[in-house]
């Protein structure tokens with residue numbers, strides 16, 4: 356009996372701790388929003404588009420993407436799409452000892468000069484909000500860190516919107532978890548076809564393509580590839596083209612297709628913070 360009581364006590368204590376954590380959570384969020392606010396205030400836009408975003412004339416990134424306007428400042432994407440995640444893809448391989456060949460984030464190349472070898476690093480970054488927006492780009496530099504920064508910056512400028520829906524007749528749940536229809540694209544010899552799959556399937560594709568689709572907000576997909584898929588560069592390129600093709604294909608209105616899924620901008624977060632302050 357005593358053991359049971361002790362267990363119950365421990366459980367209650369655990370619950371109490373959980374409650375404390377839950378109560379603390381909004382304060383932490385407030386701090387994050389405050390940090391963003393200070394960043395937002397210190398940002399000096401250099402383009403007309405940036406000024407429009409800062410003054411609050413543009414509150415939705417769709418307004419920019421639908422017009423096909425070019426984004427030249429990464430801050431625009433940072434503030435219109437909060438909660439962006441990023442990832443680097445394995446496009447290179449290590450060299451040297453023990454045969455090398457292990458997958459690496461940086462692709463290292465060399466130029467032979469009279470003074471000696473001049474190395475250069477390239478990397479490929481993906482950014483996305485896991486909810487319908489992705490972008491990916493290369494970054495190259497003589498050092499690894501600037502290469503990564505360049506890649507992240509350019510990936511934000513390259514952001515695109517994708518279409519999602521429940522395109523599988525086996526599922527019919529109506530939620531946007533997979534492709535609305537099959538799309539295909541080719542780069543080099545590699546052809547990649549992405550097909551709608553029922554819920555719970557997961558991402559049945561190459562591991563690097565999985566990373567892109569996860570950041571795009573697709574959770575279930577079936578795929579088919581042709582050609583020399585070991586060339587990861589071309590496989591990734593084909594995936595990007597296929598996602599771009601999604602927006603080009605027209606569809607009837609009865610298909611429940613979600614284009615992007617834009618919840619709230621940073622401005623709305625600021626407003627909610629101010630409301631909390633006023634209540635207090």
Ligand SMILES: [Zn+2]
Pocket residue numbers: 521522523526527528529530532553554
């Ligand atoms: Zn479904």
